[in-house]
Each structure stands twice: as structure tokens, then as C-alpha cells.
Amino acid sequence: xxxxxxxxxxxxxxxxxxxxxxxxxxxxxxxxxxxxxxxxxxxxxxxxxxxxxxxxxxxxxxxxxxxxxxxxxxxxxxxxxxxxxxxxxxxxxxxxxxxxxxxxxxxxxxxxxxxxxxxxxxxxxxxxxxxxxxxxxxxxxxxxxxxxxxxxxxxxxxxxxxxxxxxxxxxxxxxxxxxxxxxxxxxxxxxxxxxxxxxxxxxxxxxxxxxxxxxxxxxxxxxxxxxxxxxxxxxxxxxxxxxxxxxxxxxxxxxxxxxxxxxxxxxxxxxxxxxxxxxxxxxxxxxxxxxxxxxxxxxxxxxxxxxxxxxxxxxxxxx
Amino acid sequence: xxxxxxxxxxxxxxxxxxxxxxxxxxxxxxxxxxxxxxxxxxxxxxxxxxxxxxxxxxxxxxxxxxxxxxxxxxxxxxxxxxxxxxxxxxxxxxxxxxxxxxxxxxxxxxxxxxxxxxxxxxxxxxxxxxxxxxxxxxxxxxxxxxxxxxxxxxxxxxxxxxxxxxxxxxxxxxxxxxxxxxxxxxxxxxxxxxxxxxxxxxxxxxxxxxxxxxxxxxxxxxxxxxxxxxxxxxxxxxxxxxxxxxxxxxxxxxxxxxxxxxxxxxxxxxxxxxx
Numbered sequence: 380x381x382x383x384x385x386x387x388x389x390x391x392x393x394x395x396x397x398x399x400x401x402x403x404x405x406x407x408x409x410x411x412x413x414x415x416x417x418x419x420x421x422x423x424x425x426x427x428x429x430x431x432x433x434x435x436x437x438x439x440x441x442x443x444x445x446x447x448x449x450x451x452x453x454x455x456x457x458x459x460x461x462x463x464x465x466x467x468x469x470x471x472x473x474x475x476x477x478x479x480x481x482x483x484x485x486x487x488x489x490x491x492x493x494x495x496x497x498x499x500x501x502x503x504x505x506x507x508x509x510x511x512x513x514x515x516x517x518x519x520x521x522x523x524x525x526x527x528x529x530x531x532x533x534x535x536x537x538x539x540x541x542x543x544x545x546x547x548x549x550x551x552x553x554x555x556x557x558x559x560x561x562x563x564x565x566x567x568x569x570x571x572x573x574x575x576x577x578x579x580x581x582x583x584x585x586x587x588x589x590x591x592x593x594x595x596x597x598x599x600x601x602x603x604x605x606x607x608x609x610x611x612x613x614x615x616x617x618x619x620x621x622x623x624x625x626x627x628x629x630x631x632x633x634x635x636x637x638x639x640x641x642x643x644x645x646x647x648x649x650x651x652x653x654x655x656x657x658x659x660x661x662x663x664x665x666x667x668x669x670x671x672x673x674x675x676x677x678x679x680x681x682x683x684x685x686x687x688x689x690x691x692x693x694x695x696x697x698x
Numbered sequence: 699x700x701x702x703x704x705x706x707x708x709x710x711x712x713x714x715x716x717x718x719x720x721x722x723x724x725x726x727x728x729x730x731x732x733x734x735x736x737x738x739x740x741x742x743x744x745x746x747x748x749x750x751x752x753x754x755x756x757x758x759x760x761x762x763x764x765x766x767x768x769x770x771x772x773x774x775x776x777x778x779x780x781x782x783x784x785x786x787x788x789x790x791x792x793x794x795x796x797x798x799x800x801x802x803x804x805x806x807x808x809x810x811x812x813x814x815x816x817x818x819x820x821x822x823x824x825x826x827x828x829x830x831x832x833x834x835x836x837x838x839x840x841x842x843x844x845x846x847x848x849x850x851x852x853x854x855x856x857x858x859x860x861x862x863x864x865x866x867x868x869x870x871x872x873x874x875x876x877x878x879x880x881x882x883x884x885x886x887x888x889x890x891x892x893x894x895x896x897x898x899x900x901x902x903x904x905x906x907x908x909x910x911x912x913x914x915x916x917x918x919x920x921x922x923x924x925x926x927x928x929x930x931x932x933x934x935x936x937x938x939x940x941x942x943x944x945x946x947x948x949x950x951x952x953x954x955x956x957x958x959x960x961x962x963x964x965x966x967x968x969x970x971x972x973x
Contacts, residue, residue, distance in 0.1 A: 397811050405827065518708075518961075522954035524903045526910050527946045530929050538936055628813075635818030639907060653819065654911065657826040665823060676814055 387684055391677040398673045399453075399666070403446050406662050453670060459663030463655075468667035471652060476671070478548055479648030483637050485568035490575030490633075491626060495619070497576070498583025502618075503610055505588060513580065520577030525570070525636030529643035532570045542566075546645035567644045571636050575629055582625045583618065590618040620691055627683030630676060702966045709962020715955035719948070723769040730763035734920050746940050753940040755928065765944045768920035773952070775836050775915065776902040782840025783901075784894050787847030788883065794848070795855030796878045802852070809845035817842065821904060825913040832921075835914045839901050847893045854886040888967040895960035899953045906949050922949045 424432075433439055437448060452459070458468035501510045537545035543566040590596060591614055599613045600606070641650030649668060656664035703709055722729060737757045746753040752761040794802040812820075824838050858864065859882060867877045902922075908914030909923025910930075917924050925945035929935040934942065 394807070394811050394814060397807065398815055401811070402823070405824065514708075518954055518957055519950070522899070522950050522957050524906055524949065524953075526907055527926065527949065530926070530935065530942065530946065534935060534939060631814065631816040634816035635907075638818055638822070639910070642911070653822075657822050657913075660826060669819065669823070672819060673815060676816065680814060 383688060384681075384685065387681050391681065395670075395673050395677060399450070399670055400446065402666060402669050403449065404442070406665065407442055407445070449666065453667075458667035458670070461656075461664050462661045463659055468663050471664065472649070472667060472671055475647065475649050475652045477648075478646055479637060479641070479650060481564065482568055482571065482641070482646060482648060483633060485564060486571035486575065486633060486637070487626070487630075489568060489572035490579055490629075493572070494576045494579025495583050495622065498580040498622075499587055499610065499615065499618075501580065502584045502587035502591065510584075514584075517577040517581050520573045521581075523573060524639075525574060526639035526643060528570045528573050529567070529640045532566055533643060536566055546643075548647055563644075567640045567646060571633065571640050574636060575633060578629055579622060579625060582622050586618040586621045587614060590614045593617075616690070620687065623683060623687045623690065627680050630679045630683075634672065634676065703962060706962040706965060708958050709965075712955040712958025712962065715951060716959060719769065719952050719955065720773070723766055723773060726763070726766035726770065730760060730766055732760035732763045734763045734767035735759065735918055743938055743941075752944050753938070755938075755941050756934075761925075761941060761944060764920040764925060765922070765948055768922050768925050768945060769948055769952070771832065771915055771919060771921040772902055772905055772923065772949070775832070775839070775905045775921070776898045778836045779839035779843065779901040779905075780894055780897040782836070783843040783897060784847050784890060786841070786844035787893075788851050788886075788890060790844065791848035791851030792855055792878050792883055792886075795852035796859055796874065796882060805848065806852070809849050812842070812845040813849075817904070818907065821908065822911065822913060825908055830908075830913050830916050832915050832919060835905055835908055838908075839904050843897065843901065843904075847890065847897065850889045850893050851883075851886050854889050855882055858882045858885045892960055892964045892967065895956060895963060899956040899960065902949065902953055902956075922946075 430439075437445060440448070449459075456469060458472070460467055461471055497513055501513045504510050533545060537543050544563050546563075548560060548563050591610075596609060596614050599609050604613070637648070638650035638653060640646065641648045642654055645651070649672070652664070653668055655661070656668060726734075737759055738754070739757065742754065742756055744754040746761075752765065754760055755764070790805050794805040821838055821842055824842070825834070828834050828838065855878075864877060864882060867881050872881070905914055905921065906923035906926060909921050910927045912924075912927060914923050915921040922945040926942050926949075928938075929942035
């Protein structure tokens with residue numbers, strides 16, 4: 380098991396490096412580059428002063444040297460400083476990552492629980508009205524972009540019906556508390572999970588249908604096990620194997636959805652910080668956030684692989 | 699095969715919907731009495747009614763016309779971007795699958811990265827750097843979305859290259875490139891059609907997202923994404939829902955119909971996959 384974990388981490392590190400090299404190159408090779416982002420060409424700055432500023436920042440060094448410099452600092456935990464207010468990038472990320480993990484974690488959890496539940500029901504009652512309605516809804520869910528779900532949800536549930544607060548993580552002027560935080564969390568987390576519920580449901584259904592037809596399930600039935608017991612104890616466990624992979628594969632998409640939902644619900648997380656960074660062309664912030672994001676995504680992938688290995692002994696002991 | 703598709707109820711529903719959307723978008727000049735850019739400062743923020751079927755925006759432009767013309771832009775962006783990503787995906791996937799070896803390894807590692815990393819994050823970063831605009835949007839979506847078709851084509855070519863007819867081609871002295879393009883790739887057409895169809899849906903969603911954030915197609919050119927971005931202003935979101943809801947409905951109907959068609963095509967072309 381441990382050698383398996385180590386091997387997976389070993390594969391992840393080159394991918395991580397490749398991502399940072401790609402982004403670094405892209406950011407540096409753009410017209411203008413970091414110097415123009417810091418001091419716009421129209422700023423009253425003599426060419427000599429510009430050059431001096433570039434030298435002071437190490438921008439006259441060749442690209443590979445600058446990348447090595449960035450990497451060696453990043454490994455030691457220094458991701459540079461934001462260009463808008465000079466705050467250390469690591470500190471900015473630290474203060475924004477909590478709300479994002481809260482939002483995404485809740486979204487994933489809802490997605491997994493509701494998705495698997497509906498998928499199983501829809502497979503067990505194949506071709507019933509319930510199954511057909513769910514299939515149509517799943518297609519709608521897959522076709523609904525997160526930001527549109529966010530807009531519609533905000534319009535109907537927060538503004539028209541007034542059930543939920545319309546944004547932020549707490550209401551200003553009231554005592555912050557867990558209950559209040561949850562009220563702010565429910566709507567964006569539910570909207571974020573729509574896409575995942577739809578995807579996980581479809582895969583669970585397909586996978587359940589395949590497993591239900593297998594001989595060992597028929598054997599269990601023949602031995603007199605109740606149909607509920609057959610579904611839960613015999614079929615579900617094997618049916619969930621491919622679903623685990625889908626959960627892992629849907630995480631990149633979930634991150635994208637979170638960016639939009641954070642923007643729409645003024646959720647003070649990484650998504651909003653990222654949009655600020657992108658719109659202000661804040662190079663250190665973009666690089667730092669991308670690095671952290673890549674690590675989080677790769678960790679999530681690792682967890683998915685481990686869950687798969689834990690559920691399927693063939694993987695653990697195979698090649 | 700066509701009759702199998704016709705019997706696939708969901709796919710047929712999708713096809714009918716998509717034909718309706720395309721007709722509406724193509725016939726926009728006949729359906730809408732106003733042009734998409736006809737400003738009328740005496741008719742700002744009007745409710746849907748007789749003069750303007752879906753009301754007007756803050757500059758008195760007709761929402762119905764803007765939604766139809768915006769559809770042209772969104773559909774063109776979707777199709778053009780997919781043509782680019784299919785082209786690259788087929789070429790690189792074909793090379794990786796047919797020639798194997800070092801190139802295969804390099805191409806597959808790049809797709810690994812592209813598929814683990816959130817596409818929205820890369821797309822928004824690149825869009826902010828290169829700058830917004832119609833053709834930049836097409837290029838960004840097209841150039842960043844080849845890994846999925848690439849992987850699928852590679853997988854197919856990997857199995858096709860072991861067939862005996864490929865050996866026969868080789869025996870007649872055909873060059874590797876000729877075998878790849880004339881004999882092996884035609885056997886991947888089903889994969890390409892399905893991934894291309896689903897790719898258009900994905901590209902339309904990406905355009906909408908980019909334009910929604912102001913990083914895609916720029917006004918006054920209407921697109922479904924930048925029509926939706928009007929809802930970024932709280933007063934438009936709350937008081938003038940007719941200014942953003944139609945574009946949202948249009949996106950969902952279009953993407954839904956394309957997804958239904960793509961799913962149906964997959965069932966028809968490979969009866970074993972999915973149910």
C-alpha cells in the first residue's frame with residue numbers, strides 16, 4: 380500500500396513542475412510582461428528608471444534563471460508579494476483558502492451523497508417515471524453552467540423568495556456564528572453541486588445496471604437475500620468502483636464552477652482572489668495561486684486513487 | 699444507423715431543438731424587427747411587450763434581436779473552437795497512437811496535465827493575458843481543449859494499428875503518414891464525431907463563462923455570455939430579469955440539445971457503451 384502511495388506521489392511531482400513551467404513561461408512571454416503590469420507604459424517613468432527597476436527585480440536575467448529563482452523561493456514558502464497592496468501572496472492565499480475549502484467540500488459532499496442515492500434509485504426502478512424524470516433532469520444539470528445556476532439561484536431563492544442571504548459569508552452587523560455561516564453556505568454549495576449530482580447520478584445508474592445483471596447478484600437473490608439487501612450489500616459496492624474515478628475527474632470542473640459562484644455570491648475565497656489577480660495581471664499572485672491549486676487538485680486525485688485502491692484489492696496487489 | 703438514431707427518442711428531441719435554435723439564429727433578420735445594435739434612448743429598460751417581444755436593455759436595444767444575433771456569435775465560437783481543437787487532437791492523438799515511443803510519452807504527459815488542471819483557471823489566465831475579443835476567445839478555447847479528443851483518438855488508433863489491414867497497407871509499401879491518415883484515422887470517425895459534438899456544447903459554455911466575466915467576446919458585439927454579464931449589476935439582476943434570462947435560457951436549450959445528440963450518437967455508434 381505505501382509503495383503504491385509513494386509511486387502515485389512520484390508521478391504527481393513532475394506534473395506539478397510542468398504546470399508551473401508552463402504558466403511561468405506564459406506569464407513571462409506575454410507582451411509587456413511583469414514590468415508593464417507593475418509600472419504601466421504610460422506611467423511617468425524615464426527609460427533609465429524603468430531599466431533600473433527591471434534590474435532590481437531581476438527581470439534582466441534569462442528566463443530559466445528567473446524560473447529557478449521563483450521555484451527555490453516557492454519551495455521555501457515565499458511566493459512573492461501582491462502587486463496591488465504588497466501583502467505576501469502566501470498570506471493572501473492563507474486567508475482565502477478556508478472559505479473555498481468549505482464551499483467546495485460541502486459541494487462535493489452533497490454531490491456524492493445525492494448523486495449516488497438518486498443513481499441507485501433510478502437504476503433499481505429502471506424505466507419507471509421516476510427514472511425518466513431523473514434522466515431528463517440530469518441532462519439539464521449537465522447543460523446548466525455554474526454561473527447561470529448561480530444567477531438563477533440568487534434571483535429566485537435569495538431575492539424573490541428571501542430564503543437565503545444574497546451573498547458574503549456572514550451578515551455584517553450581526554454576531555458571526557456557525558448557524559449564520561451555514562445559512563450563507565447552503566445556497567452556493569447546493570448550486571455548485573448541481574453539475575456533480577447530475578454526473579455522479581448518471582454514472583452510478585449505468586454502473587448499477589451493469590452490476591445488477593451479473594451472475595453473483597442473481598446468486599444472492601436466489602439464496603433468498605431481500606432485494607434491498609442485495610442492492611446495498613452485493614451490488615452497490617462493486618457499482619461504486621467506477622464512480623470513484625468520476626468523482627476524482629469532476630474536481631477540476633468543480634473548481635471552475637466555484638470561481639463563478641464565489642464571484643456571484645461574494646464568497647471571500649480563492650475564486651474571488653483569483654479573479655482579482657487575473658484582472659489586475661498580478662503575476663506573483665497568479666503563479667502562487669496556481670501552484671497551490673495544482674497541489675490541491677493533485678492531492679484530490681491522489682485521494683481518489685487511494686480510495687479506489689482501498690475499495691478494489693486487485694489494484695493494490697496488482698502491478 | 700440513421701434509423702437507429704431516429705428511434706433514439708432523447709437524441710431526436712435534441713436534434714429537433716437544435717434545428718429550431720439554428721433556424722432562429724440564421725433567420726434573425728426576418729424574426730427580429732430591430733437590429734442588434736439599434737440604440738433607442740427613448741425606450742430604455744422596457745418590459746417585454748408589443749413593441750419589443752423581450753423588452754429592451756439599458757440603451758434601448760431590443761433584447762430579442764440581441765439574443766438571436768448573440769446566438770450567431772456563440773454558435774460560431776463553439777463550432778470554430780471545436781474545429782481547432784479537433785484538428786490538433788486528431789493530429790497529435792494520431793501521431794501518439796500510431797508512432798508510439800517518445801512523442802507518445804510527451805503528448806500523453808501534456809494531456810495528463812491538461813486534464814488534471816481546472817480548464818477554467820487556465821482559460822481565464824490566458825484570456826486576461828492575451829486580451830479579450832471574438833477571435834482570441836475562439837483561439838483560447840480551441841487551443842486549450844485538444845487533450846480530450848487527442849486521448850480518445852490515440853486510444854482508438856492504438857487498437858486500429860494492430861489490425862491486419864494495416865499490415866496489408868504496410869506490405870503494399872504505403873508510407874506511415876499515408877497509412878495513418880488514409881487508412882487508420884477513418885476508423886476513428888465515430889470517436890471524433892461524438893467528442894466533437896460534445897465539445898461544441900462545452901465550448902459554448904466556456905465562451906459564455908469567459909464573456910460573463912468580461913474576458914471573452916466584447917460588447918457591442920452580442921454573445922450569450924456577454925448578454926448574461928448584464929446580470930453582474932445587481933439592479934439589472936433584480937429589476938430587469940428580461941435582460942439576462944433569455945440568453946441564459948438560450949444557452950441551456952442549445953447545450954442541452956447538443957448533449958442529447960452527442961449522447962444519442964454515442965449509443966448509436968457504440969451500442970455497448972452506456973444505456
